[in-house]
Amino acid sequence: MADLKLTDVGKKYGGKIEVLKNINLDIKQGELVVFVGPSGCGKSTLLRMIAGLEQITDGTLEIGGSVVNDIPPAQRGIAMVFQSYALYPHMTVRDNMAFAMKIAKKPQAEIDAAIDKAAKILQLEDYLDRLPKALSGGQRQRVAIGRAIVRDPQVYLFDEPLSNLDAALRVATRIEIAQLKEAMPDSTMIYVTHDQVEAMTLASRIVVLANKGIAQVGTPLELYERPENEFVAQFIGSPAMNLMSGEIVGTGAQTTVKLDTGGTAISAVPTQAADMGLRVNIGVRPEDMIQTDGDPLFTGMVNITEALGEVTLLYFTPVGDNEPVIAKLPGIHRDIRGSSVSLTADPAKVQIFHNGQSLYYR
Numbered sequence: 001m002a003d004l005k006l007t008d009v010g011k012k013y014g015g016k017i018e019v020l021k022n023i024n025l026d027i028k029q030g031e032l033v034v035f036v037g038p039s040g041c042g043k044s045t046l047l048r049m050i051a052g053l054e055q056i057t058d059g060t061l062e063i064g065g066s067v068v069n070d071i072p073p074a075q076r077g078i079a080m081v082f083q084s085y086a087l088y089p090h091m092t093v094r095d096n097m098a099f100a101m102k103i104a105k106k107p108q109a110e111i112d113a114a115i116d117k118a119a120k121i122l123q124l125e126d127y128l129d130r131l132p133k134a135l136s137g138g139q140r141q142r143v144a145i146g147r148a149i150v151r152d153p154q155v156y157l158f159d160e161p162l163s164n165l166d167a168a169l170r171v172a173t174r175i176e177i178a179q180l181k182e183a184m185p186d187s188t189m190i191y192v193t194h195d196q197v198e199a200m201t202l203a204s205r206i207v208v209l210a211n212k213g214i215a216q217v218g219t220p221l222e223l224y225e226r227p228e229n230e231f232v233a234q235f236i237g238s239p240a241m242n243l244m245s246g247e248i249v250g251t252g253a254q255t256t257v258k259l260d261t262g263g264t265a266i267s268a269v270p271t272q273a274a275d276m277g278l279r280v281n282i283g284v285r286p287e288d289m290i291q292t293d294g295d296p297l298f299t300g301m302v303n304i305t306e307a308l309g310e311v312t313l314l315y316f317t318p319v320g321d322n323e324p325v326i327a328k329l330p331g332i333h334r335d336i337r338g339s340s341v342s343l344t345a346d347p348a349k350v351q352i353f354h355n356g357q358s359l360y361y362r
């Protein structure tokens, strides 16, 4: 198992279409790092460059301390699990899992031991003699993962492995992947997904890719609680964080922002006297909005409500220059539509951004 190091990695397709640039990233042995980002931001490209399936056009990639830019995929010590499973349809589960070891001419006893171990971890013992067509989608994906495990790679790469599964199987297989990682604490894994819940629950660290680069790297909670910029603030979390424009009117350990809509926001992000008058956006997650009778951040007419059972989403008509505001209140509020609601937020949860960047990280 091994560390990975990307230094100034970039990718240009056809010598001119630049997809990624200046990617610097250290991944330690035993981490499960998840790549997320909007469609087309280069997540799969980055994973495929690490796998050796796509040429690295700039910078260096090291695996276990050696530069592997020009090393072919089979010799990089990686195993990749694809969304499409890519199983051999005419081979049994056992033969699918044994295939790479047979090609590598490993002794039969070693192959059997590796398959037994993988089948046990993945609970595939009862399916070893079946063909893929006689398996469910979730079981097929477990075979694909098993095929990776028997190769005992230095690094596992997962490219949206659950996206072909239905919602219930996705949850079950996600939990299996978390258990798999626990059973293999020293293995290094990189995982690409569109699914925020997968990213938040599986990752030791999340890499948010945007605009050809890295918008932020951090633990799931760092990204959720302390986004470095408005992009990450709005990309992580659903519905997205509300941004409201205003001006700093009080500085110190607590910052006061007078919003353009007339409300007042207090934030625990500290500011200095020189910040007085600075134009900023404050950020509040819908789930951090609290109904209040006191000094509100925001008072508005509820336009639409969506009662989801455990929570209700309230959509407010935009006021002044501000974007629409969404609040997520606990419980069911069916009859609140058309009424005026005042909301505030815990200062510890209120973010402040200037020119798109969080003031917390200055």
Ligand SMILES: Nc1ncnc2c1ncn2[C@@H]1O[C@H](COP(=O)(O)OP(=O)(O)OP(=O)(O)O)[C@@H](O)[C@H]1O
Binding pocket: 013, 014, 017, 019, 037, 038, 039, 040, 041, 042, 043, 044, 045, 046, 194
């Ligand atoms: N062979 C290629 N030639 C030219 N451009 C390409 C090629 N492959 C991918 N791209 C472009 O590179 C960009 C990144 O693609 P990539 O598949 O890595 O994105 P992604 O983040 O994985 O997207 P998604 O979330 O939609 O799967 C896209 O704009 C895509 O059109």
